[in-house]
Amino acid sequence: MKCRQCGGSAESVFADLGSSPPSNAYLSRAGLMSPERWFPLRVVVCESCWLVQTEDYATASELFDSDYAYFSGFSSSWVDHCAAYTETMVDRFRLDGDSTVVEVASNDGTLLSFFAERGLSCIGIEPTASTAEAARELGLDVVGEFLTVDLADRLSTGGLSADLLVANNVVAHVPDIVGFVSACGRLLGDGGVATFEFPHLLQLVSECQFDTIYHEHFSYLSLTAFEHAVVASGLEVFDVEELATHGGSLRVFVQPAGSCDRSVESTVGAMLHMEEEAGVQRSDYYAGFQAEAEAVKDELLRFLLKAKTEGRLVLGYGAAAKGNTLLNFAGVRPDLLPMVVDRNPAKQGKWLPGSRVPIVAEDEIDRLRPDHVLILPWNLRSEVAEQLAYVRNWGATFVTAIPGLEVW
Numbered sequence: 001m002k003c004r005q006c007g008g009s010a011e012s013v014f015a016d017l018g019s020s021p022p023s024n025a026y027l028s029r030a031g032l033m034s035p036e037r038w039f040p041l042r043v044v045v046c047e048s049c050w051l052v053q054t055e056d057y058a059t060a061s062e063l064f065d066s067d068y069a070y071f072s073g074f075s076s077s078w079v080d081h082c083a084a085y086t087e088t089m090v091d092r093f094r095l096d097g098d099s100t101v102v103e104v105a106s107n108d109g110t111l112l113s114f115f116a117e118r119g120l121s122c123i124g125i126e127p128t129a130s131t132a133e134a135a136r137e138l139g140l141d142v143v144g145e146f147l148t149v150d151l152a153d154r155l156s157t158g159g160l161s162a163d164l165l166v167a168n169n170v171v172a173h174v175p176d177i178v179g180f181v182s183a184c185g186r187l188l189g190d191g192g193v194a195t196f197e198f199p200h201l202l203q204l205v206s207e208c209q210f211d212t213i214y215h216e217h218f219s220y221l222s223l224t225a226f227e228h229a230v231v232a233s234g235l236e237v238f239d240v241e242e243l244a245t246h247g248g249s250l251r252v253f254v255q256p257a258g259s260c261d262r263s264v265e266s267t268v269g270a271m272l273h274m275e276e277e278a279g280v281q282r283s284d285y286y287a288g289f290q291a292e293a294e295a296v297k298d299e300l301l302r303f304l305l306k307a308k309t310e311g312r313l314v315l316g317y318g319a320a321a322k323g324n325t326l327l328n329f330a331g332v333r334p335d336l337l338p339m340v341v342d343r344n345p346a347k348q349g350k351w352l353p354g355s356r357v358p359i360v361a362e363d364e365i366d367r368l369r370p371d372h373v374l375i376l377p378w379n380l381r382s383e384v385a386e387q388l389a390y391v392r393n394w395g396a397t398f399v400t401a402i403p404g405l406e407v408w
């Protein structure tokens, strides 16, 4: 296929995870009576700009409908991350009551409300109706559309000019990265800064995080690949930091190219060098990933089959996209994993797409006293284990499948 970023040839297969329904297409009871739409889940790499990207993808309207159930405020570690981000940005860029913060993909307003509390003007851009409505209920202004160059021009003509533009955990979700980054650039005022956070490709590869691959993620980014979109948008990267979120992310700081406001930090060259050393610009870097993903899948299946044979009950925890990729790739069904617990009431009483494992409230853990709790969002494993510490009372253990099977 043609690379979605540079138009080059993107033919080498990085991962082939079979096929699955969109990972947020949770099923209602009525939905169980209908067939689901499954899409191939293959990821290729462009050998010109080194963007790792999904090969086949559903249309955005199909993936982000108004029932989209992800509310960022349900993860307490994410809320802490938002609070710390606000603190850092306000201090570093001297933001005050005269400053404007624009957040793209503002979700339920969890992050923006921290800026609003400090008296800054806040505007969210969020196309998903249910989460945008939740943000409005917090008193935030939300534009209910996808960010495009056209929307950015309309907002900018209307007088919107961002001192800080936040685009955290969204760039991987847009098919046209260059168009998206350009739109972000058009919303920046004089001296404005944009930050982009995304899971780092280096962690995906080194920790075999294949379950972060799903249809809603169009790209898996290194700084090397992302810099193409930044430069093509007339912008420049002036700083980069590594973060622990989502199993290892980058926070990339961007400003208009040639801006006199800030010089480019040495962190940028250092990160590009580290990626080059790791092999991001060599095809052999991507070649072994599929076999590693299959080994992880096989190990999980052996564990679940053995538990079933020996009469031990395994329950899942965390009905999120990661789990759906893993369970559908592995072909796990309710005979091996009878239910998955989730704290989000919007998901309880529904079924996971593809695997059709029922989603239940946490009370079921106490009622059924499982022998093992399989934590699907491994990036939140400490938080979940602390929250469910009571399962140790009856001798249960926790299980994580990635980067390799661990029972603890």
Ligand SMILES: [Zn+2]
Residues within 6 Å of the ligand: 003, 004, 005, 006, 007, 008, 009, 046, 047, 048, 049, 050, 051
């Ligand atoms: Zn490319």
